[in-house]
Amino acid sequence: MTFHFDKDKNHFFTQNLLRWHASHHRPLPWKGEKNPYLVWLSEIILQQTRVEQGLPYFEKFKEKYPAVHDLARAPEDEVMKMWEGLGYYSRARNLHAAAKFIANELGGIFPNKYEDIRALKGVGDYTAAAIASFAFDLPHAVVDGNVYRVLSRYFGIEEPVDTTAGKKLFAKLAQELLDETQPGKYNQAIMDFGAGHCTPASPSCPDCPMQPHCEAFKQNKIAQLPVKSKKLERRQRFFNYLIFNQQESVFIKKRTEKDIWRNLYDFPLIETESLPEERNFVLKNKIWKLWLEKTEYRLLRVSAPFKQELTHQQIIARFWEIEVDGAFQPDETSWLKTERRNLKNFAFPKVVDLYFKQKFLPLELF
DNA sequence: AAGCCGGGGAC
DNA sequence: GTCCCAGGCTT
Numbered sequence: 001m002t003f004h005f006d007k008d009k010n011h012f013f014t015q016n017l018l019r020w021h022a023s024h025h026r027p028l029p030w031k032g033e034k035n036p037y038l039v040w041l042s043e044i045i046l047q048q049t050r051v052e053q054g055l056p057y058f059e060k061f062k063e064k065y066p067a068v069h070d071l072a073r074a075p076e077d078e079v080m081k082m083w084e085g086l087g088y089y090s091r092a093r094n095l096h097a098a099a100k101f102i103a104n105e106l107g108g109i110f111p112n113k114y115e116d117i118r119a120l121k122g123v124g125d126y127t128a129a130a131i132a133s134f135a136f137d138l139p140h141a142v143v144d145g146n147v148y149r150v151l152s153r154y155f156g157i158e159e160p161v162d163t164t165a166g167k168k169l170f171a172k173l174a175q176e177l178l179d180e181t182q183p184g185k186y187n188q189a190i191m192d193f194g195a196g197h198c199t200p201a202s203p204s205c206p207d208c209p210m211q212p213h214c215e216a217f218k219q220n221k222i223a224q225l226p227v228k229s230k231k232l233e234r235r236q237r238f239f240n241y242l243i244f245n246q247q248e249s250v251f252i253k254k255r256t257e258k259d260i261w262r263n264l265y266d267f268p269l270i271e272t273e274s275l276p277e278e279r280n281f282v283l284k285n286k287i288w289k290l291w292l293e294k295t296e297y298r299l300l301r302v303s304a305p306f307k308q309e310l311t312h313q314q315i316i317a318r319f320w321e322i323e324v325d326g327a328f329q330p331d332e333t334s335w336l337k338t339e340r341r342n343l344k345n346f347a348f349p350k351v352v353d354l355y356f357k358q359k360f361l362p363l364e365l366f
Numbered sequence: 367a368a369g370c371c372g373g374g375g376a377c
Numbered sequence: 378g379t380c381c382c383a384g385g386c387t388t
Contacts, residue, residue, distance in 0.1 A: 042383085043383065044384095045383090046382090046383040046384095047382090047383070047384045047385075048371095048372085048373095048381090048382055048383085048384055048385090049372090049373085049374090049382065049383080049384095050373095050374070050375070050381090050382050050383090051382090051383075052374090052375085053373075053374060053375085053382085054383085085372090085373075086372075086373075087371080087372025087373040087374085088371055088372055088373085088384085088385090089371080089372080090371065090385080090386070091371095091384090091385085094385085094386090121385095121386095122384095122385070122386085123385085124384060124385045124386085125384085125385090126383075126384060126385085127383085127384075127385085130383070142383075144382090144383050144384075145381070145382060145383075145384085146382090146383070147383095163367080164367070187383095191383055194383090195382090195383080200376090200380075200381060200382090201376070201377065201380085201381090202377090228380095230368080230369095232379090232380085258387095259371095260370090260371070260372080261371095261372085262371090308372090308373085309372090309373085309374095310371080310372055310373080311370080311371065311372065311373090312369075312370060312371075313370095313371095349372085350372075350373065
């Protein structure tokens, strides 16, 4: 698909966008922030995350780590704990790594050139443009989900936004439209407009200042835009967690493998191809036997399945609680014996946290 | 280019 | 249920 550059249409867009923004902007803690560290922090937190969900985390991080040195000095487990519940945990790992890089290699001075900002771990095209424009007034247009939606509708672009060609097209168009005399304000305006007016479902077309020149509105294609080419597929995984109780303690383990929830904690785990149908399934399991062949144990209870939806996976987790005798010592060196009252100091996936919150487990009878 | 990485809210 | 959110990294 080709796109024809129309100077008047572009000018109309930019002018009306800025006019709209003058009376509709949403006040948020990071708006107008010039401290690049805080701009960066807010942008990482807001990647693929709604403002309402990210806001408390931003406040918490800002309070705990007021400057990049504070974040750089923090233990990784502490940073992961601070991030617990927000999802996409590689953001936290990259944030921490970049903070250490800035503190140790750059003398604590946040980079002030687009390419240097873009080179930071966890900073892609969008985040680099956001930091460059908000903190340093550099002329780089942001392209996020809001921008794809607003531009695809206003210009009637049916090119998919999730392909290499589509991304390139929208990036070029966004850069053409940028008001270089006030890049920060312009970028803020287009994202606020997408989030608050040109919304995914039922946008406010009747009182939209862009409406006279909006191709999607004129052609009645609002609901079809933006176009995405890929459809999401989700696979199921069945997790059988073994809760080894030993007096006041339980055994937990850190997830170090290259899989979901890396660097979070959970429990010894047997993954199965389906939901075990018999009570003895896990007890008969080969791995399980290996773990427990040298000790006495007692099965206390088995939870009903807990479900958690991830973007590409559905996790069905069952928790098998057992009591082992005081002499039990696992062969796995990665297991960590922890008193129950200290569990709150570790970061766990949502489904494990949900299990903790159940005062009385919904028991399943086989 | 395609797949993977969370959690929550709106519908 | 499906879609989307102030995306980025790995293969």
